[in-house]
Amino acid sequence: MAGTALKLGLNSQLPPFSLFPNQHHSSPLTTTSSSLSVKLFTNKRLQNHKPKAVLSTERRTEGREEGRDGEKYDAIVIGSGIGGLVAATQLAAKGARVLVLEKYVIPGGSSGYYTRDGFKFDVGSSVMFGFSDKGNLNLITQALAAVGHKMEVIPDPSTVHFHLPKQLSVRVHREYDDFISELISKFPHEKQGILQFYGDCWKIFNSLNAMELKSLEEPLYLFGQFFKKPLECLTLAYYLPQNAGAIARKYIKDPELLSFIDAECFIVSTVNALQTPMINASMVLCDRHFGGINYPVGGVGGIAEALANGLVNMGSEIQYKANVTSIILENRKAVGVRLSNGKEFFARKVISNATRWDTFGKLLKEEELPEEEKNFQKSYVKAPSFLSVHMGVKASVLPPDTDCHHFILEDSWDNLEKPYGSIFLSIPTVLDPSLAPEGHHIFHIFTTSGIEDWEGLGRKEYEQKKETVANEIIQRLENKLFPGLQSSIVLKEVGTPKTHRRFLARDNGTYGPMPRGTPKGLLAMPFNTTAIDGLYCVGDSCFPGQGVIAVAFSGVMCAHRVAADIGLEKNSPVLDAALLRLLGWFRSMA
Numbered sequence: 001m002a003g004t005a006l007k008l009g010l011n012s013q014l015p016p017f018s019l020f021p022n023q024h025h026s027s028p029l030t031t032t033s034s035s036l037s038v039k040l041f042t043n044k045r046l047q048n049h050k051p052k053a054v055l056s057t058e059r060r061t062e063g064r065e066e067g068r069d070g071e072k073y074d075a076i077v078i079g080s081g082i083g084g085l086v087a088a089t090q091l092a093a094k095g096a097r098v099l100v101l102e103k104y105v106i107p108g109g110s111s112g113y114y115t116r117d118g119f120k121f122d123v124g125s126s127v128m129f130g131f132s133d134k135g136n137l138n139l140i141t142q143a144l145a146a147v148g149h150k151m152e153v154i155p156d157p158s159t160v161h162f163h164l165p166k167q168l169s170v171r172v173h174r175e176y177d178d179f180i181s182e183l184i185s186k187f188p189h190e191k192q193g194i195l196q197f198y199g200d201c202w203k204i205f206n207s208l209n210a211m212e213l214k215s216l217e218e219p220l221y222l223f224g225q226f227f228k229k230p231l232e233c234l235t236l237a238y239y240l241p242q243n244a245g246a247i248a249r250k251y252i253k254d255p256e257l258l259s260f261i262d263a264e265c266f267i268v269s270t271v272n273a274l275q276t277p278m279i280n281a282s283m284v285l286c287d288r289h290f291g292g293i294n295y296p297v298g299g300v301g302g303i304a305e306a307l308a309n310g311l312v313n314m315g316s317e318i319q320y321k322a323n324v325t326s327i328i329l330e331n332r333k334a335v336g337v338r339l340s341n342g343k344e345f346f347a348r349k350v351i352s353n354a355t356r357w358d359t360f361g362k363l364l365k366e367e368e369l370p371e372e373e374k375n376f377q378k379s380y381v382k383a384p385s386f387l388s389v390h391m392g393v394k395a396s397v398l399p400p401d402t403d404c405h406h407f408i409l410e411d412s413w414d415n416l417e418k419p420y421g422s423i424f425l426s427i428p429t430v431l432d433p434s435l436a437p438e439g440h441h442i443f444h445i446f447t448t449s450g451i452e453d454w455e456g457l458g459r460k461e462y463e464q465k466k467e468t469v470a471n472e473i474i475q476r477l478e479n480k481l482f483p484g485l486q487s488s489i490v491l492k493e494v495g496t497p498k499t500h501r502r503f504l505a506r507d508n509g510t511y512g513p514m515p516r517g518t519p520k521g522l523l524a525m526p527f528n529t530t531a532i533d534g535l536y537c538v539g540d541s542c543f544p545g546q547g548v549i550a551v552a553f554s555g556v557m558c559a560h561r562v563a564a565d566i567g568l569e570k571n572s573p574v575l576d577a578a579l580l581r582l583l584g585w586f587r588s589m590a
C-alpha cells in the first residue's frame with residue numbers, strides 16, 4: 001500500500017529529460033523491478049517459457065538478423081510506449097513471436113520514469129484510467145493480466161481538483177454522486193442540464209463497457225458484436241461522429257458551466273469540448289467514477305516494466321538502444337526494419353508505435369505520402385508539446401488534505417488553450433510516499449508549450465529561458481495554492497518540447513493529434529492498418545487518440561487485426577476488403 005518501502009538507489013540516475021550527454025539510466029529489468037509490487041500469477045504457459053535474451057543488440061554482428069527465412073518473428077514493433085507494448089504482449093499471448101525495438105534504454109515512452117536523488121518521477125501523466133478490477137474497460141489491468149501480472153494500486157479519492165477563474169473550485173470526487181452534488185451546488189440553475197449531459201456520457205460508457213473490445217477493422221468481430229449487442233453498437237455508432245461540446249450545448253446554457261466542461265475535456269484532449277469526441281469524453285468522465293483513478297504502487301513506469309518483462313517471459317524479445325531509422329519495403333510491402341547501426345530485422349508484419357508523422361515522415365521518407373495519411377494530416381495537426389517541471393519539495397509546503405492532481409487556470413477562460421495558459425500539477429507522493437525520500441513530495445508540473453518557442457536559442461539562452469519560464473509557473477502555483485513553494489524546492493528538472501522530442505522520439509515533441517477544426521467526433525481517426533501492406537500503426541495517432549488507456553485500446557485492436565492477418569485469429573479476406581473500403585469511405589466523409 002501507500003507506505004510500501006521502495007528502495008531507490010542512492011546514486012543519482014540522470015533523468016531522460018536531462019540534456020547532458022553520457023547520461024545513464026539503469027535498466028528497469030535489472031534494478032527496480034524487484035522493488036515493485038508486481039505479483040506473478042500462476043500460469044502454466046508462462047512457467048514453461050524460458051526468458052529470452054533482453055538487451056541483446058550485440059547478439060549477432062552481421063548486418064542481417066534472423067527472422068527472414070525461418071520467419072523467426074511474426075511481428076516487429078517499433079517503440080515500446082504503452083501502445084506498442086500492449087500490441088506486442090497481446091500478440092505474444094496469442095502465440096506470436098514478437099520483437100520490440102526501443103530507441104531508449106527503458107520501456108514506456110511517455111509512460112516511462114526516471115530516478116534522481118531518491119525521487120522517482122513519472123515522465124508523463126500520473127492519472128491512470130482503466131486500472132480497476134471491474135468491467136470491460138479496465139484495459140491496463142487486462143493488459144497486465146495477459147502477461148500474468150497484477151500490480152497493486154492505490155485508489156485516488158479524487159481525479160482532479162479544478163482551480164478556475166472567479167475562484168470556481170470543483171473537486172472531481174471518486175463517487176459520482178458526490179461530484180454531481182458539488183457541481184450542482186455551484187450551478188443550481190443548471191441541475192437538469194448537468195444531469196442530462198453527464199447522463200448521456202453514462203449511456204455511452206455503459207455501451208462501451210458491455211462490449212468485448214477488439215479490432216473495429218475486423219469484420220467477423222464487428223458484425224458479431226452488432227449481432228450480440230445491437231443496442232450498444234447502435235448507440236456507439238450514433239455518437240461516433242459527435243463531439244462533447246455540441247451535446248453539452250443541447251442541455252446547458254450557462255457559459256461558465258460550458259467553460260467548465262471545456263476544461264474537463266481539455267485535460268484529456270488538449271482542446272475544448274467542441275473539438276473533443278463524445279465517445280472519448282464519456283470514457284474518461286465516467287471511468288473515473290466507475291473503476292476510479294488508481295495509482296500503481298511504485299509509479300507509472302512499473303506498468304511498462306511489467307509488460308516488457310511479461311513479453312520476454314512469453315518467449316518474445318525486446319531490445320533497447322535500438323533506433324529504427326527506416327522501414328524496409330519490398331514490392332511496396334513492409335518486410336522489416338533497419339537500425340541506425342545498419343542492422344536489419346525481418347518479420348511477417350511491422351507495427352510502428354512512433355507517431356504517424358514520424359512513421360510516414362521519417363521511417364518511410366522516400367515514399368510518397370499515401371492518400372489516407374494525407375487525409376489524416378488534413379484533419380489532424382500535431383498538438384503542442386509540454387513544458388514539464390519535475391520537483392522534489394519539502395513536505396511542509398503541502399496544506400493538509402491536499403489532493404493528488406490539480407488543474408489551475410487563474411484569471412480568464414480565454415487562456416485555457418493558450419501556451420502556458422493553464423497548469424497541470426500531480427503530486428503522486430500524496431498517494432505513494434515511497435516515491436520520494438522521507439519528509440518530501442514530488443511536484444510534477446506541466447503546461448502546454450510549442451517547439452517554436454525553444455528553437456534557434458544558444459545553449460546559455462536556452463538554459464536561461466528554461467529557468468525563467470519554469471520559475472514563472474512555480475510562482476503562479478505559489479500565489480494560488482502553495483505559499484513558500486519556491487523556497488521549499490530541493491530538486492528541479494525542467495523539460496521543454498525539445499526534450500520531449502529528443503527522448504520520446506515524437507515529432508516536435510507533440511502530445512498527440514489535435515483536430516484542425518471541428519472534427520466529426522472520432523470518424524476521421526485512422527485505425528491500425530495503413531496503405532502500406534504489412535505495416536500497421538499503434539499509439540496515440542490512431543483511434544481513439546491520446547491517453548494511456550486509449551493507446552492500450554489501440555494496442556488491443558492492432559494485435560487483433562495483425563493476429564487475424566497472420567492466421568492466429570479467425571478472418572475472412574473477402575469481408576476484410578469490404579470493411580476496410582467502407583471504413584476508408586467513412587473517414588473520407590469526416
Ligand SMILES: NC(=O)c1ccc[n+]([C@@H]2O[C@H](COP(=O)([O-])OP(=O)(O)OC[C@H]3O[C@@H](n4cnc5c(N)ncnc54)[C@H](O)[C@@H]3O)[C@@H](O)[C@H]2O)c1
Nearest residue numbers: 079081082083103109110124125324505539540546547548
Ligand atoms: N506529458 C504527458 O503527459 C505526455 C506527453 C506525451 C504523450 N503522453 C501520452 O503518452 C501516450 C503515448 O503512448 P504511445 O504508446 O502512443 O507512445 P509513446 O510516445 O509513449 O512511446 C513511443 C515509443 O516509441 C519509441 N520510438 C519512437 N520512434 C522510434 C524509433 N524510430 N525506433 C525505436 N523506438 C522508437 C520511443 O522512444 C517511445 O518509447 C499517450 O497516452 C499520450 O497521450 C503523455
Ligand SMILES: CC(C)=CCC/C(C)=C/C=C/C(C)=C/C=C/C(C)=C/C=C/C=C(C)/C=C/C=C(C)/C=C/C=C(\C)CCC=C(C)C
Nearest residue numbers: 125127236237268280283405406424425426544546547550
Ligand atoms: C466501425 C463503425 C463505423 C461503427 C461501429 C460502431 C461501434 C461498434 C463503435 C465502437 C467504438 C468503440 C468500441 C470505441 C472505444 C473507444 C474507447 C475505448 C475510447 C477510449 C478513450 C480514452 C481516452 C481518450 C483517454 C484519455 C485520457 C487522457 C488523455 C488522460 C490524460 C491525463 C492527463 C494529461 C493528466 C491530467 C493531469 C492533471 C490534471 C494533473
